[in-house]
Amino acid sequence: VLLTVASAFVFNLETTIIKLVEGVPLATLVLARSLGQFLWVMPALIRDPTLPRTRHLPMAIFRGALSGVSWFTYYLSYSGLPLATATVLSFTTVLFVTALAGPVLGERVGWRRWLATGVGFLGVLAIVRPGALELGWPVAASMVSALLGAAIVLTTKFLARDERTGTIMFWIGVVSVAISLPAAWSGLAWPGWGNLGLLVLAGICGPFAMHLWIEALRRADASFLAPISYTRLVFAVGFGLVLFAELPDLWLGLGTALILGSAVYVTRRGR
Secondary structure, eight states, rough: OOOHHHHHHHHHHHHHHHHHSSOOOOOHHHHHHHHHHHHHHHHHHOOOOTTTTTOOOHHHHHHHHHHHHHHHHHHHHHHHHHHHHHHHTTTHHHHHHHHHHHHHHOOOOOOHHHHHHHHHHHHHHHHHHTTTTOOOOOHHHHHHHHHHHHHHHHHHHHHHHOOOOOHHHHHHHHHHHHHHHHHHHOOOOOOOOOHHHHHHHEEEEHHHHHHHHHHHHHHSSSSHHHHHHHHHHHHHHHHHHEEEEEEEHHHHHHHHHHHHHHHHHHHHHOO
C-alpha cells in the first residue's frame, strides 16, 4: 500500500513538472522521459550484465514500443488539460482492460462488468460534455493514452511472470529512446536552465514511479492495489489548485464518481 501511494505521488509529480515546462517540443519531453528510463537501469546493468536477457524478446520490445508511443499521448493530454481532469480520464485504462481482456487474454467478461464499464464511460461523457472541454487533441490524446495504458497493463502482466523488474525497464528504456530520438532530433535546442532542470526531474520521476508500482504489484494483488492508486486524484487536485488555480466543478465530481466507482467494481469483480 505504501509503495502504491508513493508511486501515485511521484507519477503526479511527473505530470505536474510537464505542465510547468514551457516552450519545449513534445518529442523532446518524451526523449527526456525515455533517457531517464534508460539511465535508471544503468547501475543495475553494470552490476549484472545479464540484465537484458529475456525469454520474451518480441513481447519486451512491443512493451517498450507501447510506452514510447503512449508517452506522446500522455504528455499531450496533461499539457493541454487541467491536472485533475487528465488524471480522471487516465483511470479509464481499467475500463479498456475489461474491453480487451476477452479478445486478448481469452477471459470471460460477464454482463455485470460490461455494465460497470458502460457506466464508467458515461462518466467520461459527463466530463467532456459539449461546452465543458474543447474536444481537441488533448482529450483525444487522453483516451488514446488510456487505451495504450490498458495494453501496457496486459503486456506487463504477461512479462512479470518470468522477467525481472530491471529487465522489463531496460527494454522499455532502449525501445523508447529508439522511438523518441529520431522524432525529437530536428527540434533539439538548448531549453534554458530552468526547463533543463524540469526535464531532468521528469526523467527521474517517471522511472522511479514505475519502479515503485511494479514492486508494489509483486507484493500484492493488482485488484487490491488498483483502487489505492486512485489517490493520484487527490494529489492532482491539490497540485492543480495550488500551482495552476484549477478548481474542479460538479460535473468533474460526477464523472469522477462514475469512473472510479465502475473501475473499483470492475477490479473487484475481476478478482
